[in-house]
Amino acid sequence: MWWNAIRYLYRHEHLFTLRQSLTAYRSYHELIDDCDREIRQQLERIQTPSPTQAPAAPSTPTKLSTDGVLKAQLQRTFGVDLTAIPGIRTGIAQTLFGEIGPDFTKFRSASAFASWMGLGPDNDISGGKVLWVGTRKVKCRAATALRMAAQSLHHSSNYAPKPSLWASRSSPLNRWGEFLRSLS
Numbered sequence: 001m002w003w004n005a006i007r008y009l010y011r012h013e014h015l016f017t018l019r020q021s022l023t024a025y026r027s028y029h030e031l032i033d034d035c036d037r038e039i040r041q042q043l044e045r046i047q048t049p050s051p052t053q054a055p056a057a058p059s060t061p062t063k064l065s066t067d068g069v070l071k072a073q074l075q076r077t078f079g080v081d082l083t084a085i086p087g088i089r090t091g092i093a094q095t096l097f098g099e100i101g102p103d104f105t106k107f108r109s110a111s112a113f114a115s116w117m118g119l120g121p122d123n124d125i126s127g128g129k130v131l132w133v134g135t136r137k138v139k140c141r142a143a144t145a146l147r148m149a150a151q152s153l154h155h156s157s158n159y160a161p162k163p164s165l166w167a168s169r170s171s172p173l174n175r176w177g178e179f180l181r182s183l184s
Contacts, residue, residue: 036070039070040069040070040073043070043073043074043076043077044073046077046102047102067090070090070094071083071090071093074090074093074094074097077097077102078093078097078102079102082096085149086153087149087150087152087153088149089149092145092146092148092149095141095142095145096142096145096146098141099140099141099142099145100142115136116138116140117138117140117142117143117146118135118136118137118138118140118143119135119143119146120135120136121133121134121135122134122135122136
Protein backbone atom coordinates (compact mmCIF):
# COMPACT_ATOMS: atom_id res chain seq x y z
CA MET A 1 0.00 0.00 0.00
CA TRP A 2 0.99 3.63 -0.49
CA TRP A 3 1.27 4.37 3.26
CA ASN A 4 3.95 1.70 3.63
CA ALA A 5 5.98 3.48 0.96
CA ILE A 6 5.69 6.82 2.78
CA ARG A 7 6.70 5.31 6.12
CA TYR A 8 10.20 4.52 4.85
CA LEU A 9 10.81 7.89 3.16
CA TYR A 10 11.95 9.62 6.37
CA ARG A 11 15.68 10.10 6.32
CA HIS A 12 17.84 11.32 9.14
CA GLU A 13 19.02 14.46 7.29
CA HIS A 14 15.43 15.42 6.44
CA LEU A 15 14.35 15.15 10.07
CA PHE A 16 17.39 17.17 11.16
CA THR A 17 16.55 19.93 8.65
CA LEU A 18 12.92 19.91 9.76
CA ARG A 19 13.96 20.29 13.44
CA GLN A 20 16.29 23.17 12.52
CA SER A 21 13.53 24.88 10.53
CA LEU A 22 11.05 24.54 13.38
CA THR A 23 13.56 26.01 15.85
CA ALA A 24 14.24 28.95 13.51
CA TYR A 25 10.50 29.49 12.99
CA ARG A 26 9.88 29.66 16.75
CA SER A 27 12.88 31.95 17.24
CA TYR A 28 11.64 34.37 14.58
CA HIS A 29 8.21 34.46 16.19
CA GLU A 30 9.80 35.42 19.51
CA LEU A 31 11.74 38.21 17.78
CA ILE A 32 8.57 39.45 16.07
CA ASP A 33 6.75 39.48 19.43
CA ASP A 34 9.63 41.51 20.90
CA CYS A 35 9.31 44.01 18.04
CA ASP A 36 5.53 44.25 18.57
CA ARG A 37 6.05 44.97 22.27
CA GLU A 38 8.64 47.67 21.51
CA ILE A 39 6.37 49.30 18.91
CA ARG A 40 3.50 49.36 21.43
CA GLN A 41 5.73 50.95 24.08
CA GLN A 42 6.96 53.61 21.66
CA LEU A 43 3.41 54.40 20.52
CA GLU A 44 2.25 54.79 24.13
CA ARG A 45 4.96 57.44 24.70
CA ILE A 46 3.64 59.64 21.89
CA GLN A 47 1.36 62.43 23.02
CA THR A 48 -2.25 62.35 21.89
CA PRO A 49 -3.88 65.22 19.99
CA SER A 50 -5.70 67.95 21.86
CA PRO A 51 -9.00 66.90 23.50
CA THR A 52 -11.01 68.80 20.88
CA GLN A 53 -9.55 66.60 18.13
CA ALA A 54 -9.51 63.28 19.99
CA PRO A 55 -12.52 61.05 19.26
CA ALA A 56 -14.46 59.25 21.92
CA ALA A 57 -12.84 56.02 23.02
CA PRO A 58 -14.46 53.10 21.21
CA SER A 59 -15.72 50.17 23.20
CA THR A 60 -13.33 47.33 22.43
CA PRO A 61 -13.14 43.79 23.70
CA THR A 62 -10.59 43.13 26.43
CA LYS A 63 -8.49 40.83 24.24
CA LEU A 64 -7.32 42.42 20.98
CA SER A 65 -5.14 40.93 18.30
CA THR A 66 -1.78 42.53 17.53
CA ASP A 67 -3.40 44.27 14.59
CA GLY A 68 -6.25 45.51 16.81
CA VAL A 69 -3.84 46.87 19.43
CA LEU A 70 -1.83 48.68 16.75
CA LYS A 71 -5.03 50.05 15.21
CA ALA A 72 -6.19 51.38 18.60
CA GLN A 73 -2.79 52.99 19.25
CA LEU A 74 -2.75 54.62 15.81
CA GLN A 75 -6.29 55.93 16.35
CA ARG A 76 -5.25 57.37 19.70
CA THR A 77 -2.14 58.95 18.18
CA PHE A 78 -3.73 60.43 15.05
CA GLY A 79 -7.00 61.40 16.76
CA VAL A 80 -9.04 59.77 13.96
CA ASP A 81 -9.43 56.21 12.78
CA LEU A 82 -7.69 56.18 9.39
CA THR A 83 -8.62 52.54 8.86
CA ALA A 84 -12.28 53.58 8.52
CA ILE A 85 -11.33 55.13 5.18
CA PRO A 86 -11.83 52.53 2.42
CA GLY A 87 -8.55 51.09 1.19
CA ILE A 88 -6.48 52.11 4.20
CA ARG A 89 -5.51 49.21 6.40
CA THR A 90 -3.45 49.19 9.58
CA GLY A 91 -0.19 48.69 7.68
CA ILE A 92 -0.82 51.71 5.47
CA ALA A 93 -1.80 53.83 8.49
CA GLN A 94 1.40 52.69 10.19
CA THR A 95 3.41 53.72 7.11
CA LEU A 96 1.77 57.16 7.15
CA PHE A 97 2.59 57.51 10.84
CA GLY A 98 6.19 56.42 10.31
CA GLU A 99 6.76 58.77 7.38
CA ILE A 100 4.79 61.84 8.50
CA GLY A 101 4.24 61.47 12.23
CA PRO A 102 1.20 62.57 14.20
CA ASP A 103 1.84 66.30 13.70
CA PHE A 104 0.58 67.63 10.36
CA THR A 105 1.08 71.28 11.34
CA LYS A 106 4.43 71.32 9.52
CA PHE A 107 2.41 71.55 6.29
CA ARG A 108 0.86 74.96 5.69
CA SER A 109 -2.05 73.49 3.70
CA ALA A 110 -3.48 70.30 2.26
CA SER A 111 -2.09 71.27 -1.15
CA ALA A 112 1.39 71.66 0.38
CA PHE A 113 0.99 68.20 1.89
CA ALA A 114 0.00 66.73 -1.48
CA SER A 115 2.87 68.55 -3.18
CA TRP A 116 5.37 67.23 -0.61
CA MET A 117 4.23 63.71 -1.43
CA GLY A 118 4.46 64.40 -5.17
CA LEU A 119 0.78 63.66 -5.78
CA GLY A 120 -0.04 66.89 -7.65
CA PRO A 121 0.68 67.65 -11.29
CA ASP A 122 4.00 69.13 -12.32
CA ASN A 123 3.51 70.35 -15.85
CA ASP A 124 6.31 72.02 -17.79
CA ILE A 125 4.90 74.95 -19.75
CA SER A 126 6.95 77.24 -21.95
CA GLY A 127 5.43 80.00 -24.02
CA GLY A 128 1.91 78.78 -23.30
CA LYS A 129 2.74 75.36 -24.74
CA VAL A 130 2.63 72.28 -22.51
CA LEU A 131 5.95 70.47 -22.92
CA TRP A 132 5.50 67.71 -20.36
CA VAL A 133 2.61 66.45 -18.21
CA GLY A 134 3.08 64.27 -15.15
CA THR A 135 3.85 64.20 -11.46
CA ARG A 136 7.13 65.09 -9.83
CA LYS A 137 9.61 62.29 -9.25
CA VAL A 138 9.50 61.99 -5.46
CA LYS A 139 10.56 59.01 -3.35
CA CYS A 140 7.91 59.16 -0.66
CA ARG A 141 6.70 56.03 1.12
CA ALA A 142 3.56 57.83 2.30
CA ALA A 143 2.58 58.61 -1.30
CA THR A 144 3.32 55.04 -2.33
CA ALA A 145 1.13 53.75 0.51
CA LEU A 146 -1.76 56.04 -0.48
CA ARG A 147 -1.42 54.98 -4.13
CA MET A 148 -1.52 51.32 -3.05
CA ALA A 149 -4.70 52.01 -1.05
CA ALA A 150 -6.31 53.66 -4.08
CA GLN A 151 -5.25 50.84 -6.39
CA SER A 152 -6.64 48.22 -4.03
CA LEU A 153 -10.05 49.88 -4.33
CA HIS A 154 -9.72 50.37 -8.08
CA HIS A 155 -8.98 46.69 -8.64
CA SER A 156 -11.61 45.49 -6.17
CA SER A 157 -14.58 44.00 -7.98
CA ASN A 158 -16.98 44.38 -5.05
CA TYR A 159 -16.18 47.90 -3.82
CA ALA A 160 -18.74 50.61 -4.40
CA PRO A 161 -18.35 53.95 -2.58
CA LYS A 162 -20.95 54.46 0.08
CA PRO A 163 -22.60 57.90 -0.09
CA SER A 164 -23.01 57.84 3.69
CA LEU A 165 -19.22 57.76 4.07
CA TRP A 166 -18.99 61.26 2.61
CA ALA A 167 -22.37 62.59 3.76
CA SER A 168 -22.01 62.11 7.51
CA ARG A 169 -20.44 65.10 9.24
CA SER A 170 -18.87 62.85 11.87
CA SER A 171 -17.48 60.27 9.45
CA PRO A 172 -13.73 59.57 9.73
CA LEU A 173 -13.21 60.70 6.15
CA ASN A 174 -14.81 64.10 6.81
CA ARG A 175 -12.90 64.53 10.07
CA TRP A 176 -9.65 63.74 8.21
CA GLY A 177 -10.58 66.23 5.48
CA GLU A 178 -11.49 68.90 8.02
CA PHE A 179 -8.18 68.33 9.75
CA LEU A 180 -6.26 68.80 6.49
CA ARG A 181 -8.34 71.90 5.63
CA SER A 182 -7.60 73.37 9.06
CA LEU A 183 -3.92 73.41 8.14
CA SER A 184 -4.52 75.95 5.36
